[in-house]
Amino acid sequence: MFQSPFKGVIPALVTPFRDGALDEAGFVALVERQIAAGVHGLVPVGTTGETATLSHEEHKRVVELCVETARGRVPVIAGAGSNATAEAIDLARHAKTVGADAVLVVSPYYNRPSQEGIYQHFKAINDAVQIPVLVYNVPSRTGSDMGNEVLERLSRLPNIVGIKDATGDLGRLSHQRVTCGEEWVMLTGDDPNGVGYIAQGGHGCISVTANVAPEACATLYNACLAGDFETARYWQDRLIRLHKALFADASPSPAKFALATLGLCSEDCRLPITPCSETARALVLDGMRDAGVL
Numbered sequence: 001m002f003q004s005p006f007k008g009v010i011p012a013l014v015t016p017f018r019d020g021a022l023d024e025a026g027f028v029a030l031v032e033r034q035i036a037a038g039v040h041g042l043v044p045v046g047t048t049g050e051t052a053t054l055s056h057e058e059h060k061r062v063v064e065l066c067v068e069t070a071r072g073r074v075p076v077i078a079g080a081g082s083n084a085t086a087e088a089i090d091l092a093r094h095a096k097t098v099g100a101d102a103v104l105v106v107s108p109y110y111n112r113p114s115q116e117g118i119y120q121h122f123k124a125i126n127d128a129v130q131i132p133v134l135v136y137n138v139p140s141r142t143g144s145d146m147g148n149e150v151l152e153r154l155s156r157l158p159n160i161v162g163i164k165d166a167t168g169d170l171g172r173l174s175h176q177r178v179t180c181g182e183e184w185v186m187l188t189g190d191d192p193n194g195v196g197y198i199a200q201g202g203h204g205c206i207s208v209t210a211n212v213a214p215e216a217c218a219t220l221y222n223a224c225l226a227g228d229f230e231t232a233r234y235w236q237d238r239l240i241r242l243h244k245a246l247f248a249d250a251s252p253s254p255a256k257f258a259l260a261t262l263g264l265c266s267e268d269c270r271l272p273i274t275p276c277s278e279t280a281r282a283l284v285l286d287g288m289r290d291a292g293v294l
Helices: 024-037 056-070 085-098 115-128 148-155 171-179 191-199 214-225 229-245 253-261 278-291
Strands: 008-011 077-079 102-106 133-137 160-165 185-188 204-207
Touching: 008 214, 024 056, 024 214, 056 077, 056 085, 077 085, 085 102, 085 115, 115 133, 115 148, 133 148, 148 160, 148 171, 160 171, 171 185, 185 191, 191 204, 191 214, 191 229, 204 214, 214 229, 229 278, 253 278
Parallel strands: 008 204, 077 102, 102 133, 133 160, 160 185, 185 204
Antiparallel strands: none
């Protein structure tokens, strides 16, 4: 039976700022907190890490800090997405050079390429860098969807190993199980459907909620991986309001508010993300209480 190298709960880490600059000490402390809580991997500089507002130098520094701090204790899947193929290749090469275990590459955004263009984008990365690549399909952000046929073609490339699926369509999971092969890694990007995703054969979740409640999320996914869905449902019920509240305003402002409430980092985001609304703050606090972190 295939054992996925990337599984369980893998937080999509926030990138903390202080006085407008990258807060390196704060980021290292957040990584250590996640590992101590028992998470199964780390994703620096994804969407939740505000990668769209980082300079190239900051992006690469965050990956370096994550790899250095993790020290092989959990896999690091470095964000390496871009709407420019050459830029994505550069970021993937850097991730490999500094020792990341894999890269997470979003489908090109804004350009709205054809299905063939999406395929050729990922094939170019596959051909240029010898590192495992997880494709990231999030149509709500990119403006284009990756069809099942493209995923089937990509699964045949040696370095394209799996997907982060943030479509919310659980039916795609079964289709990929049939067409992409037994060793295709399947991670959801939607915290609310994580239990159902694993029940249908998925391997884990790249999670926003784990930033705030890593112990609870690790317990939930350990239960899922062990087939103990009664325990998983208990924790999902405790976390569901937090899952939803963390998207009550533009992400990651609610997550940063939660972390600031816990004294773990500043709630500063970079424009165009602004501090979350009072309504969202109240929802986040309620969710944190349910989850037992406040």
